[in-house]
């Protein structure tokens with residue numbers, strides 16, 4: 001979208017791409033940074049990379065509905081397709097390229113052993129509709145992963161099918177709604193409490209299920225204000241949705257008291273487990289009084305994500321919620337492993353209950369399951385514990401080495417991410433956005449900006465456990481130099497002009513949001529123009 005918007009501002013793109021002091025080039029390319037047209041602007045009509053035999057003549061049975069016009073697909077040879085997508089891939093910053101400090105997203109290294117295992121033909125080539133007798137190993141794999149998840153979280157059951165964190169939230173909150181329904185309290189309990197710092201998906205999930213969301217303020221230590229929470233609890237409250245460690249990168253030190261207060265009020269405790277990577281192997285959420293929690297396999301257990309890539313959000317459930325878990329369940333009986341898609345659950349609880357149905361056509365994200373289990377088994381229990389310890393150590397190292405030039409949002413040590421506010425930029429004319437854009441020129445993907453909302457001009461840095469110390473040191477040095485330049489008070493213009501060296505400069509984000517160019521139209525951009533003629537124009 002943004003790409004096409006940008007293109008409409010300059011035909012070759014070169015005028016937009018090159019910094020003002022860089023020489024214009026004939027091609028618009030800048031050394032080995034190649035300008036890339038949309039695939040629809042490339043190739044020639046009728047060209048193709050495959051050679052199919054002529055279809056046999058058959059009688060037209062479409063009653064005049066047969067397409068006569070061109071199908072409108074771009075005509076490219078195989079090398080053109082390969083080059084196009086390779087060039088596109090090089091425009092994307094990636095975990096495999098360097099520090100990717102995007103707070104809350106846990107952009108950590110994806111070990112290659114995960115990929116090797118996920119690509120084994122017996123796993124990579126599975127089809128969800130294969131006869132169950134031919135997928136016994138895959139079902140056992142899902143069950144083993146479920147076992148690890150229940151063990152690591154200390155919970156009774158796990159629903160494996162949700163496709164991402166937000167989908168897991170939906171699953172968990174639907175289980176809570178089903179449990180309230182079974183108790184005859186669904187109509188009365190209409191409120192879901194969420195801290196002001198909550199990830200946007202939390203209130204969105206609650207609202208999508210018809211609950212009213214009530215925000216709970218944070219105290220000056222960046223934690224949930226227990227008094228405000230207790231005051232908000234009542235017979236109308238269905239649940240609290242709480243992240244721990246929270247989105248300020250802080251452990252909710254009163255979590256036991258929070259759980260007790262919530263339960264005493266007859267409500268459920270939904271924990272957003274997206275930050276589980278900070279405590280995995282150290283704390284079992286089940287011991288803290290959590291009723292259900294989604295786990296972002298693609299964050300804590302490393303599988304690649306970002307750019308809309310696949311995720312997986314299994315939801316662990318307490319005894320009270322287990323019977324409402326959605327289908328399917330992987331079960332083992334006399335004839336081996338099977339996929340249970342109907343009937344009521346016992347899942348460790350004797351109470352028969354009505355599961356909430358299906359959330360997904362098939363059984364979950366097999367590739368993600370495989371990567372997560374490979375990650376767990378290759379690290380082992382001790383290794384997973386060290387993952388959490390190193391993630392927390394890295395974040396505290398970054399915080400400690402930046403706190404004299406930037407302004408930490410809260411005092412004291414943090415968990416897996418370091419949160420700064422824009423206090424250090426006060427009166428410099430440089431905003432959080434300008435600072436982040438300047439990081440791009442230094443070769444870094446910016447940190448998360450302006451989230452969480454409880455902090456002014458937030459900069460949220462999650463270094464993860466997978467960066468070497470010397471790489472973190474260079475990152476820290478680069479940020480220190482930017483902070484000092486900003487504070488010199490003379491460089492606001494330079495910051496406003498950043499990024500100067502990226503393939504695209506600063507985009508008009510308002511225009512992109514208000515008037516997105518979502519559709520490519522062939523009339524304005526005929527494919528395969530003659531570059532000699534275009535140069536003459």
Ligand SMILES: *Cc1c(COP(=O)(O)O)cnc(C)c1O
Nearest residue numbers: 104164165166199201272274311
């Ligand atoms: C990432 C994240 C989510 C949403 O997870 P998705 O897999 O992106 O849907 C929810 N809450 C928090 C705190 C997160 O960091």
